[in-house]
Amino acid sequence: MADTTPYFELHIRPMFRPIxxxxxRSRFDLWNYDAVKSNAANILTAVNQPAAFAMPTKAFGGPWPQGWVDVFQKWVNLGCPRLALSKGTYDVDRLADASVRLSVSVSLTNGAEDAWIDKGTSAQGTAEYTVYLRPAPNGEVKPPRTHNMVEELTSDVTIVALVDVDGRQEFPVPPAIA
Structure with a gap:
């Protein structure tokens, strides 16, 4: 991680477990970028306590390993970087077995960049994803490329929502063929 820039979506949010x-939650949402950024000093204080007083407590998994604390500190020192949103082309299909396939294609003008979709919290019947772009590491430049991603969803999904640089878009899933 020495030369890697830690990003909230890739490195920080995953350190916070659902528990x-x-x-x-009564104070702030650990999965919300703005909440974590504004509470970063308090979080650092909590995770830097001696083991007997550190958060999370031993009863709930124990304190963070020092490597995690170091990554969080680096994230704070770098100004709390987060990923940019990207834009792709999207296709939603109902397959013969009634499952749903989401296909996303992102054109990367710098092939050293990377893109992916991240599944978010969804309401019943809706699958929500965010389309992210990770900048090229260390200013690296490669020829343009297209990055294709496919996600298989359960048959109970009726709407696929994608959040990208243009906002939230909803795609109705075609009905199952009887």
């Missing part, structure tokens, strides 16, 4: 999120 951590639930325990802190």
């Amino acid at each position: 951590d999120r639930e325990h802190m």
Whole structure:
């Protein structure tokens, strides 16, 4: 991680488990970028306590390993970087077995960049994804390329929502063929 820039979506949010999120929800949401950024100093204080007092407590998984604390500190020192949103072309199909396939294609003008979709919290019947772009590491430049991603969804999905640089878009899933 020495030369890697830590990003909230890739490196910081995954350190907060669902149980951590639930325990802190009355104060702020550990999976929300703005909340974590504005509470970063308090989080650092909590995770830097001696083991007997550190958060999370031993009863709930124990304190963070020093490597995690170091990554969080680096993230704070770098100004709390986060990923940019990207834009792709999207296709939603119902397959013969009634499952749903989401296909996303992102054109990268710099082939050293990377893109992916991240599944978010979804309401019943809706699958929600965010389309992210990770900048090229260390200013690296490669020829343009297209990055294709496919996600298989369960048959109960009726709407696929994608959040990209243009906002939230909803795609109705075609009905199952009887």
